[in-house]
Structures are given as structure tokens and as C-alpha cells.
Amino acid sequence: MPKxxxxxxxxxxxxxxxxxxxxxxxxxxxxxxxxxYMGWDTALELRVAIKExxxxxxxxxxxxxxxxxxxxxGQQGEYFVKNRERFAEEAKRLAKFRYMPCxxxxxxxxxxxxxxxxxxxxxxxxxxxxxxxxMGDKLPAGQVFExxxxxxxxxxxxxxxGLIHRDISPENIMITHDGYxxxxxxxxxxxxxxxxxxxxxxxxxxxxxxxxx
Numbered sequence: 001m002p003k004x005x006x007x008x009x010x011x012x013x014x015x016x017x018x019x020x021x022x023x024x025x026x027x028x029x030x031x032x033x034x035x036x037y038m039g040w041d042t043a044l045e046l047r048v049a050i051k052e053x054x055x056x057x058x059x060x061x062x063x064x065x066x067x068x069x070x071x072x073x074g075q076q077g078e079y080f081v082k083n084r085e086r087f088a089e090e091a092k093r094l095a096k097f098r099y100m101p102c103x104x105x106x107x108x109x110x111x112x113x114x115x116x117x118x119x120x121x122x123x124x125x126x127x128x129x130x131x132x133x134x135m136g137d138k139l140p141a142g143q144v145f146e147x148x149x150x151x152x153x154x155x156x157x158x159x160x161x162g163l164i165h166r167d168i169s170p171e172n173i174m175i176t177h178d179g180y181x182x183x184x185x186x187x188x189x190x191x192x193x194x195x196x197x198x199x200x201x202x203x204x205x206x207x208x209x210x211x212x213x
Contacts, residue, residue, distance in 0.1 A: 007026070009064065010061045012113075018110070018112055018117060019110045021042050022040070022042070024038070028049065031167075032056050033054075033055050034051050034052050034053050034054045035054050036052075037050045038050075039122075046122075048120065049104075049119075049121070051119075052115060053083075053084055053116045058080045059076075059115070060072065067113045068114045069115040087116050088116055091109040092109065094106045095109070100154050102183060104121060104182050106118055106120055107120060120184075123176055124177055125177050127172075127175070128171075128175060131170075131175055148181070150181060151181050154183065168207060169204050169207040
């Protein structure tokens with residue numbers, strides 16, 4: 001029987017072991033496509049971030065009873081199964097860019113609890129949103145371009161591989177303590193030309209491209 005969870009009832013409780021070696025810590029983020037946990041690789045003794053595929057509104061789970069994700073009936077369930085497979089494929093492709101300095105590194109992928117997980121490097125720092133807030137929400141244009149240029153170059157390589165991020169915003173850019181910029185949260189990534197848009201529309205007001213509005 002799973003331990004009691006002090007956070008949301010669908011979150012896996014701290015100290016849960018995944019894939020026989022990853023120990024979960026607290027939840028560090030949650031979006032429409034999944035839950036991100038702080039984790040510990042017990043084999044390599046490294047801190048990691050673990051993204052669980054948990055699309056809001058398409059699955060359910062009560063962790064006091066089970067760790068297994070239950071898809072909704074009908075179209076919601078079909079969406080979950082189809083996009084869980086895409087989640088796996090995207091992880092494999094993103095892993096090829098793990099040495100790119102401005103892209104969060106994918107280190108592992110596995111399926112468990114009826115869903116899928118991506119293990120990524122843990123980035124110790126702050127979001128660009130938090131940095132902007134500390135600067136009064138304003139930065140000189142030249143500084144912004146200087147900071148963003150490496151990320152734009154990295155995105156160019158991602159685009160060449162046929163992937164688009166779809167959720168680029170200050171919340172999904174991290175600044176490390178060493179001053180490096182890294183783009184995170186590829187849970188919304190889709191292929192160019194993806195026609196299945198009816199159930200997966202993503203809109204970040206102020207940052208989404210005009211055609212999404």
C-alpha cells in the first residue's frame with residue numbers, strides 16, 4: 001500500500017522508488033502534460049528531475065490506493081495511449097541533444113505505473129521568470145537578446161530534427177547558478193505537421209505565436 005501523500009492526491013508520495021533505482025522527492029512543477037518530481041538516482045548518486053506523463057483531464061489516480069494511472073474512458077483514454085507513445089518517441093529524440101548546453105539533458109526513459117517517465121538532469125538555479133521579477137520585470141533589449149541568443153541557436157537544431165517546443169516562456173527557461181540558460185519542459189513538444197490538434201491545444205498568453213490564438 002502506498003504511503004500517505006501530503007500533497008495533491010494524484011502526486012506520487014516522496015520516497016517512492018521508480019524503475020528500481022530512482023527515489024522521488026517533492027513535486028517541483030506540474031503542467032497540463034505531466035508532473036515533474038525532484039529525484040535521486042541511487043545507482044549513480046545524482047540528483048535528477050523526473051517527468052511523469054500525466055495529462056490533466058485524461059487520466060486519474062488516487063495515490064492512497066494505487067500508483068497506477070487510470071485513463072479516462074472513450075476519446076480521453078485513446079488520447080492518453082496515443083500520446084504516451086509520442087512521449088516515449090520525443091524522449092528518445094531529445095536524448096540526442098543532451099550535450100547541447102542550452103537544452104535540458106534527457107538521461108533515461110522508462111514505463112511504469114501504466115504511464116511513462118523521462119529522467120532529466122536537475123538544474124540548480126532559478127527560472128527566467130523569477131529573475132525578471134527580481135529585476136522589476138524589465139530588462140534592456142540588448143541584454144535579453146544576448147541571454148537568449150544561445151537558446152535560439154539550440155532551438156534551431158531542435159527544429160532541424162522536426163520538433164517544436166510549443167511552450168517557450170520565462171517559466172520554462174532556467175538560469176543556472178553559473179549563469180547558463182537552459183530550456184526545460186519539453187512535455188508539450190510536437191512534430192512539425194502534427195494534425196492531431198483538437199485535444200492538445202496549448203496557449204500561453206503573451207508568449208504563444210499568433211496563429212495559436
